[in-house]
Amino acid sequence: MNAALRVAVLGASGYAGLELLRIVLRHPRLELAVATSEQRAGTPVGEAFPSLRGLVSIPFEALVPERLPGRVDVALCCLHHGTAAPAVTALRDAGVAVVDLSADFRLRDLAAYERWYGPHKEPRLFGRAVFGVPELHRGAMRGAGLVAAAGCYPTSALLPLVPFLRAGLVAPGPVIVDAKSGVSGAGRKLEDRYLFAELDGNVQAYGVANHRHVAEIEQEAALAAGRAVGVTFVPQLLPVIRGIATSVYFQPSAPLSTADARAVLAEAWRDEPFVRVLPAGEAPSLAAVRGSNFCDLAAFADARHGTVVALATLDNLVKGAAGQMIQCLNAMQGWPETLGLLEAPLAP
């Protein structure tokens, strides 16, 4: 057995960071060396987060990028956009490999970035990261120094859509992406709408046709289609902790049956360990992917009007965040992508 890779989790007290700790703990080739949190610096991880009591012995520390080289081999960055870029750049300069979950390095077009996120804080590496969905870009990941793991919404929209785009099966005109997300996707934010008393029994759209993640979706859709693809994206908040359920609607460029549509997905993802195309007639559920790195897919065609409906579910904290980061890291290292990730979902 080779020596383990020493890992720093940056922003480890947020929900994605905590999920990374959970996964790093069971990963056979990773060793948790550093966990940073500005608010919790000095507090043992297992004291701040009772679920990890007895499992993690190190304390949180404040992030000082120049103190990490020599102590860690790789940094898993869960900092917010804006905060991430300078830290990531400093770590890359010092030779530390980085998987970044922020938006700072996902896009190729700086204007698009600045439209949605404001001025970039440190654009030197902008456009040079691998877009972090291994199913789309694993070829570029091996040996890469910086992977920008995709967001949870884009992953759930792209996996059911890209095969149709690549096959030239999507007619011109906007693709509709109606996405519903569990609340942990927003992080641990103290806002009224995330309170149990406000969210339980509730569903509400937000950022209607005006949410940042559309930039990523359109970038990767265009790459897959070889042409610009317009996406109307409507996210909605669910009374659920974990999980995204996404419905993608488009008119096909040529008539497709439900069987045809399903076959497009099944063929495209045939060898993927984490993408499960369901048997005909089944629709994906959040429960079947909870706590796991799976993304479940199905496709249907409206027999009367032709519309193709492609459905995806994933756990936003795993395949939509921490699991995807580890899958990217595995790919960067040339390890089996399933390492530390092939757990059964928690059902019920």
Add this chain to the structure above:
Amino acid sequence: MNAALRVAVLGASGYAGLELLRIVLRHPRLELAVATSEQRAGTPVGEAFPSLRGLVSIPFEALVPERLPGRVDVALCCLHHGTAAPAVTALRDAGVAVVDLSADFRLRDLAAYERWYGPHKEPRLFGRAVFGVPELHRGAMRGAGLVAAAGCYPTSALLPLVPFLRAGLVAPGPVIVDAKSGVSGAGRKLEDRYLFAELDGNVQAYGVANHRHVAEIEQEAALAAGRAVGVTFVPQLLPVIRGIATSVYFQPSAPLSTADARAVLAEAWRDEPFVRVLPAGEAPSLAAVRGSNFCDLAAFADARHGTVVALATLDNLVKGAAGQMIQCLNAMQGWPETLGLLEAPLAP
């Protein structure tokens, strides 16, 4: 004060029936005379359903239509399709006014009915009921003997869509209706997927592009548009007891801004007591309509791709079932439609 109207609730032990009992109890001009339930016949209502203990003194009885005339003035029918038609017909023959919640009398086209529901059990009155959304058909309700209250999904799809169809603002091509429903919409069914352990934290589509309610939606959409309108309808089950959140997507026939789209709804429903078009920028929520007869609406236009997104929320047991039935009954009687219905939602 006139004498109260004597009401029979048929199928009163299901969720819609129970909700009717709740509303009838507070309605100033209705008196609960009969509550039927085959399974609970003989049991006092307040004993079978602890929420109603002390509030309802009559027992459930088995439904024998010929025993109702003389005892009741109006029947509120929550029987299943197939079971409803013979009972409704018998009651109409005996001069009892009926508001029916089943699918048996909602459609105009018998072939469409039989495609989705199988052979009609008693088609004599088929096509002769008023379609039960007062906002669409109140003119025909006054004095009508039979109103077929619309289903919860169609109501949530039609109220945000019809104004655009009437105004000729919807381009040809399928309209997308992505609808998410609380579980009480399915009634009190003992199936695995409705168990708490299966549904909590879960979301799953069903009947994808193949759900019966599309027939009602397309019927009323065509009526509003003056042309056939194709609808791709995808329902999804939410871990929520009450509420439907529906997203309607279409391409406009001419460019619309978000302000334009909102104005179409606001203008169309300006005088409606139960339709609230939200201020610009707000999206409707389930919480804001819980337990009430309101339907909250909003509309947005995708500034980049033109798609119009019209959103609706309602409580499927109230505006989607029992409340709508009472609103129809009020309209049939020529009473203010708000009678017994203008309660504040239960929030939080």
Add this chain to the structure above:
Amino acid sequence: MNAALRVAVLGASGYAGLELLRIVLRHPRLELAVATSEQRAGTPVGEAFPSLRGLVSIPFEALVPERLPGRVDVALCCLHHGTAAPAVTALRDAGVAVVDLSADFRLRDLAAYERWYGPHKEPRLFGRAVFGVPELHRGAMRGAGLVAAAGCYPTSALLPLVPFLRAGLVAPGPVIVDAKSGVSGAGRKLEDRYLFAELDGNVQAYGVANHRHVAEIEQEAALAAGRAVGVTFVPQLLPVIRGIATSVYFQPSAPLSTADARAVLAEAWRDEPFVRVLPAGEAPSLAAVRGSNFCDLAAFADARHGTVVALATLDNLVKGAAGQMIQCLNAMQGWPETLGLLEAPLAP
């Protein structure tokens, strides 16, 4: 019909305040004249709280006690302890009747108050309010100027316990009160533990054997028993918006059967419109009281060890807060206590 009583709701943007607005709107003899909120002053109520859109036309205003006399006849005060006392005192000085939901006037013993809440901000009226559980103190309410509505936990503990204490059926030794509360009981607080992602699927005790409400429970228990009664009180937070389920355990001073125990409750509360003692064998549920002013009770005896288990459920925002305040107000006015309150619970 007499003219309506003009009501001010103080602290109307909290959960109890909002629930008061909901009830005042349907109360036939109350008119909402003023709703105060420091944070929302100037914003129309129905804009700040979408559930009330279209139902309330007045804006929130900042509380200035001296501006209320002449505009209102009664104040329903949902301010925090400490803040409430000076406002209540000023209003009483100006002749405005007050129902106060804070802890500032519930206790008789200033030392007990200061032990749990710190120095009293305005003790002039301390000890002179009627303790606001009409089932216990309605005799003193008629014509009273100040009623201190009981907290949600104490109400849920006292209604199942007091009949046994009054009858001398409780052996010496601590009474155990194990109470579980929905999160709205804590108000709209932005703390981590109230976030959906933290609370859903979760249950946790807090303030174990050290919660302020024990002072109220013991005060009223002693009054009922004619001796000091020790109460070990353990509250727990539930993943539920509304509702308290309380289990009271004690050893009886003489052997009681389950039938005996049930009879004690049934006899004591026989004429109460809002206390429902369930049939033998049934246990109360939160669902059966949701949104209503009912308190459901049951009692059992452990056939093997003698312990009496008395169970209660109520909706903490209604019988535990806003509904109780209105019931107190009805009693103060000499109106039927059920006025505006006899609604069926929202089930399911």
Add this chain to the structure above:
Amino acid sequence: MNAALRVAVLGASGYAGLELLRIVLRHPRLELAVATSEQRAGTPVGEAFPSLRGLVSIPFEALVPERLPGRVDVALCCLHHGTAAPAVTALRDAGVAVVDLSADFRLRDLAAYERWYGPHKEPRLFGRAVFGVPELHRGAMRGAGLVAAAGCYPTSALLPLVPFLRAGLVAPGPVIVDAKSGVSGAGRKLEDRYLFAELDGNVQAYGVANHRHVAEIEQEAALAAGRAVGVTFVPQLLPVIRGIATSVYFQPSAPLSTADARAVLAEAWRDEPFVRVLPAGEAPSLAAVRGSNFCDLAAFADARHGTVVALATLDNLVKGAAGQMIQCLNAMQGWPETLGLLEAPLAP
């Protein structure tokens, strides 16, 4: 690495059985050889249960005990009481080691068994199994052929109580056990009360002071105390999928402070890998143990009345069922008890 132990999971389509499959899949020394289900016989496991799609290749088979010897080394039995006894006995006769989750072999006293469960179907091995809580009986587990894993409620009651009983710190008189359980503890039962629409937002006691599990609790409590211990046990159903939160109340035989009480637990369970005694002042939560084999404990003393309050949380499907069974199996094999079980809880 030794060859893996071949495992049969009996009754594998219930919730405890599914959880066993999840754990067996990640256990380094177990190999899933057989999964039985009468209803699903012939269906591939991953087809019947979408969470396991792609992870389990074998189909369910009907249970025929005589076909298992030679194919499996150990059977993990999740059959119902009554059904379990004959199967377990047949397997033991054939030399297959068994961990049984039913009640058929947990008790020592046949009269007690028959009082709660009716006539025993196959009592030959009755009284000869090791009671399956490794923290209490691991000494007898090594090499044992039959372990009767304790139920979820008893485990959650005994771990916080036994140390006090062993130390002689519990005064005579009934111990109160107020326990709240997630719904998966009842298995996948199609009953009204387990429907989402009935249980969400709801809490209700059942089997008040009359639940079968009290027999196990009292048996083990007596063993620990060296005297009979009466337990008044009240279970309650929570709107939660997984988790039990138990409050144990007793009067101490000598005054204890909170620090004393905590020290009793901390000392007793000092070396246990799965029992976490929380720091002073913290109360256990369901969230901190979700999906894990941990049991979190705390103890408090009521400073005013002396009552000791000992609190426990665990995941009823893991430490209360499948995880405990695997921990027992590990102990039977002489393996580290943490094998396959030391996963971080799923939080949030």
